[in-house]
Amino acid sequence: MPELPEVETIKNELSKTILNARIKKADVFCNRFRMPIPNDLPERIENTSIKNIRRIAKYIIMDLDNNLSLIWHLGMSGRIKICPIVQKPEKHDHVVITTDKGIVIFNDARRFGLLIYSPTSELKNTEILQKIGFDPFDEKLNAASFQQKIKNKSCAIKIALLDQSIINGIGNIYASEALYGARISPLRKASSLTLSECQKLIESVRDVLQKAINAGGSTLKDYRRPDGSSGDFQNKHCVYNKTGKPCPDCCCNLAQTGGIKKIVLGGRSTFYCQTHQK
DNA sequence: AGTGAGGCCTGAAAGC
DNA sequence: TGCTTTCAGGCCTCAC
Numbered sequence: 001m002p003e004l005p006e007v008e009t010i011k012n013e014l015s016k017t018i019l020n021a022r023i024k025k026a027d028v029f030c031n032r033f034r035m036p037i038p039n040d041l042p043e044r045i046e047n048t049s050i051k052n053i054r055r056i057a058k059y060i061i062m063d064l065d066n067n068l069s070l071i072w073h074l075g076m077s078g079r080i081k082i083c084p085i086v087q088k089p090e091k092h093d094h095v096v097i098t099t100d101k102g103i104v105i106f107n108d109a110r111r112f113g114l115l116i117y118s119p120t121s122e123l124k125n126t127e128i129l130q131k132i133g134f135d136p137f138d139e140k141l142n143a144a145s146f147q148q149k150i151k152n153k154s155c156a157i158k159i160a161l162l163d164q165s166i167i168n169g170i171g172n173i174y175a176s177e178a179l180y181g182a183r184i185s186p187l188r189k190a191s192s193l194t195l196s197e198c199q200k201l202i203e204s205v206r207d208v209l210q211k212a213i214n215a216g217g218s219t220l221k222d223y224r225r226p227d228g229s230s231g232d233f234q235n236k237h238c239v240y241n242k243t244g245k246p247c248p249d250c251c252c253n254l255a256q257t258g259g260i261k262k263i264v265l266g267g268r269s270t271f272y273c274q275t276h277q278k
Numbered sequence: 279a280g281t282g283a284g285g286c287c288t289g290a291a292a293g294c
Numbered sequence: 295t296g297c298t299t300t301c302a303g304g305c306c307t308c309a310c
Contacts, residue, residue: 076304110287112304171303
């Protein structure tokens, strides 16, 4: 579900409410996720304080004062809710962490998410975090370094954008939106992008992600901010889920072109404007 | 080594 | 109305 802007939004709101909170109790009601929640997770985190909350790719990291870090991923349908006081459990509330600053609830219908812990010093070496590529806002990501990473990729550029080992944090929505912003067709072979197209694409990725973060993320189905409210960026999508509609810069005859086109690439819905994206 | 298909899960929406 | 099918924002594994 959530892509980088949604995870960033959740991270910011968690920081506002439970930074430096003391964990009093952790209850795991279901541990069957992409990887099982370790059985000893409650005893490892109870009576610790949350010293830092940050984001790596689509993962939320909570550094505790006992040199352990929680690694949290929301998969497709995961939500983190923050409640000031205990409330009636909802369906798919799988983990409840009670702190002195509020109650944090991990709710995930499809259970594609993940909650594990690792020693803070070894975080970067964990299996899931070590294969992660550039953060989109990392200054080391530029046209040359990006082109270097995709120069041998024969797959479509849309597929390459979803590959977290190249640039992390981009999911299916923002891949379509970023390609539209750069006026590049999702079908182009990744290796065929020129240096200036790589430059445009990186700028577009940053632009789309930043605007989405500013809007509190995109809410389609499951995503909610921790206080239960919706994000706002779904109202600003240019192509995603806009099959048959004109794109924002539309200058074409809709009767002829059919407007924004939906195709399937790598099994995922992909949206683009055939007129503006080459 | 790189790629595409399939699988993990559940729920909502569409189709009949 | 109610049943069945399809699709979904992610990511891993397996067969080729």
